[in-house]
Amino acid sequence: MTELAELPATPGAARTQGRPRSSRAHEAILEAVLDLIEEGTTVEALSMEAIAARAGVGKATIYRRWAGKDELLLETLVKLKGPPTQPLGDSVRADLIRLLSVVGQKDQRAVRVMPCLMPEVSRSPEAYRIWQEAITEPRREVMREVLRRGVATGELRADLDIEVVVSMLISPLLLHRMVRWNPRLDEVDDLTEQIVDVVLQGVAA
Amino acid sequence: MTELAELPATPGAARTQGRPRSSRAHEAILEAVLDLIEEGTTVEALSMEAIAARAGVGKATIYRRWAGKDELLLETLVKLKGPPTQPLGDSVRADLIRLLSVVGQKDQRAVRVMPCLMPEVSRSPEAYRIWQEAITEPRREVMREVLRRGVATGELRADLDIEVVVSMLISPLLLHRMVRWNPRLDEVDDLTEQIVDVVLQGVAA
Amino acid sequence: MTELAELPATPGAARTQGRPRSSRAHEAILEAVLDLIEEGTTVEALSMEAIAARAGVGKATIYRRWAGKDELLLETLVKLKGPPTQPLGDSVRADLIRLLSVVGQKDQRAVRVMPCLMPEVSRSPEAYRIWQEAITEPRREVMREVLRRGVATGELRADLDIEVVVSMLISPLLLHRMVRWNPRLDEVDDLTEQIVDVVLQGVAA
Amino acid sequence: MTELAELPATPGAARTQGRPRSSRAHEAILEAVLDLIEEGTTVEALSMEAIAARAGVGKATIYRRWAGKDELLLETLVKLKGPPTQPLGDSVRADLIRLLSVVGQKDQRAVRVMPCLMPEVSRSPEAYRIWQEAITEPRREVMREVLRRGVATGELRADLDIEVVVSMLISPLLLHRMVRWNPRLDEVDDLTEQIVDVVLQGVAA
DNA sequence: TGGTAATCGAGACGGTACGTCACGTCTTTCG
DNA sequence: CGAAAGACGTGACGTACCGTCTCGATTACCA
Structure with missing residues (x-):
């Protein structure tokens, strides 16, 4: 996985001489x-x-x-999010709720940064790549694992499209956090549970 | 419904004198x-x-x-989107697919503008209000109507939370259009149908 | 003498129709x-x-x-200055002192306007012409008359260059008023008399 | 003598750090x-x-x-004028003619700039101060010296007011250069000599 | 231990866009 | 048709950041 590598001091040169970066x-x-x-x-x-x-x-x-403001903000966001929450391995339902309940909630500052990165992420393939690798994919992968387990235990339909389901679970909450997509949802503190239940019902074996 | 009212020439004064705006x-x-x-x-x-x-x-x-670039872009987006697609009144499933298949697809330019407005919409209550009233709500209302019809005909569960379901339907597609949230979904040209089917299965009566 | 004629309403047209200028x-x-x-x-x-x-x-x-700001300011200045002071016909010395003692003194506002017109007057031949005809020449002419009388009575040398002497009399005071050319002169309230005396001594018959 | 000091980077702070001004x-x-x-x-x-x-x-x-256009033009003018012409120490008359013959003649560009500074110089005490110190005073001082020498040698009256005489010598020529105060004077190429002669005659011992 | 080399904070550099203001003209409605 | 009102296209204003470039002063490593 390509990293948010620092810019080399002089490309192709040894980076050992001189005063080290502070x-x-x-x-x-x-x-x-x-x-x-x-x-x-x-x-x-x-x-x-x-x-x-x-x-x-x-x-x-x-x-x-950093090459510019976007790169800097992106790394700030990565630092802010930290590693993804891990499932506990209880029921599929409990794990999904656990994973989703932290979408954009852990640190309120992350919610502030994310929308600012949308213009850049939607335009620059490079920014998009970093965003995917450092933010999105780790969290999707954890969720995929939970869904695969559900399929394995026979809780979920064997032919479900995991990518679609992951998107269905995460998107409403993420969008809600970013732009308060629907303010009425603020009153529904069990929004996460409702989404999980609808999806699980929809993909039950 | 409050409109994207032009700035008054002099707030509180009659705007009849002088050369009219071109x-x-x-x-x-x-x-x-x-x-x-x-x-x-x-x-x-x-x-x-x-x-x-x-x-x-x-x-x-x-x-x-306009007070600034954001206001201008917002009005441009409103003009770009135009009135929401109307359902045909066939089946609930066909109507939902019809409504969703145009999310961010009708005009490629809208897809380009939307992410640029996220920073403003997520921060300014006023921008958010306009965004809601002119872009989001008209489309959600059409979709609510379809779902209410489904409940009335007994196709859908009577106790479903319409707001949640609307968000579940729109969010994945919208996010996908804005930041290509998951590029693998590009290969799934029946993504819309899959989402509708999972949700309908989840909220069937 | 060409005047600061108002622009005709429609060049070459009868200026009798329609609402008259207020x-x-x-x-x-x-x-x-x-x-x-x-x-x-x-x-x-x-x-x-x-x-x-x-x-x-x-x-x-x-x-x-008026064609522009400079024309307007120029006419304002003309209005401000009014007709030149007239000599009393006493002695040449008394008349010159009388004429010079009002250079740029009658209305303090004129002193404020004049420097603002310098850029325009020094550049535009038209502004220069108006400035000459309406401001400068009337005052110089009065002074010339006094000097000519002095020559006629034998008080002054017959071969003196009247234009040079007029400039010598007016310039120090005018420049002093405009840019307080020499602030120490403020202490000399008989500056005018000194100048007249030096010049009269210099051009005595 | 206070100079046309550059604006300090941060008033009151040491101006040694950072990239130096080019x-x-x-x-x-x-x-x-x-x-x-x-x-x-x-x-x-x-x-x-x-x-x-x-x-x-x-x-x-x-x-x-520079704080604005006027400051910049003022410094340009100072650079343009350079140090004042020096007298040769011949006769008082020859020295005065020498000094006066360059009033506003050395560089035609200075004549163009000067009138543009009149509004500023006549209004801002600071602009006036710089104008005095850098342009006017050095030239007046040279001329004062010549006159003082004339008094010492007995050529000129001991009780003459040097400031008045200096103004009488310079003002007509300066005003003439700035606004062609009297265009007929253009025909008089010995204008300078005439002025000097009238004044010398007026203040002779 | 003394040079070498990259880093540091600081801030000036050539640019570009900002949002405001005034220019002189044009286009309304009202008298 | 002249008046006021005020919008129009134009273009300069002075400011703020951009990303780059010197400066003199610090560090670390390597000889």
């Missing part, structure tokens, strides 16, 4: 982004200049590590 | 936005200056009508 | 300019829009009468 | 102004944008050094 600066930058987001800074006000100033860092120090 | 300019601006999008202009290159130049219009003429 | 508007505009100058408005802030607003007049009403 | 840019800007003036650009067409474009410089680079 990990303090690296983290100060990511922290600065999170701080600014937390303070409610709007996207256009979330400028590289503001980030550098907040981090107490020169702008070049940022550009030495 | 509808020619108004439309030239919206056309310019669509042209630029069609030519593949990226969002950051879709500047107010470029729009004004393309429309053969002064920048002030744009700002007289 | 003299009220004409004066309101000139008043507005003077008001704004008096309030200390800077040149760039002395915009046509501000003048029209202050006069309670449409911009077109101004442009119907 | 002297190349500084001079390119001044050159651009002179070029544009030379080409006959009118004042209103002498925009900051045009200057920046001609100098191959960003607008911010100009605003980092």
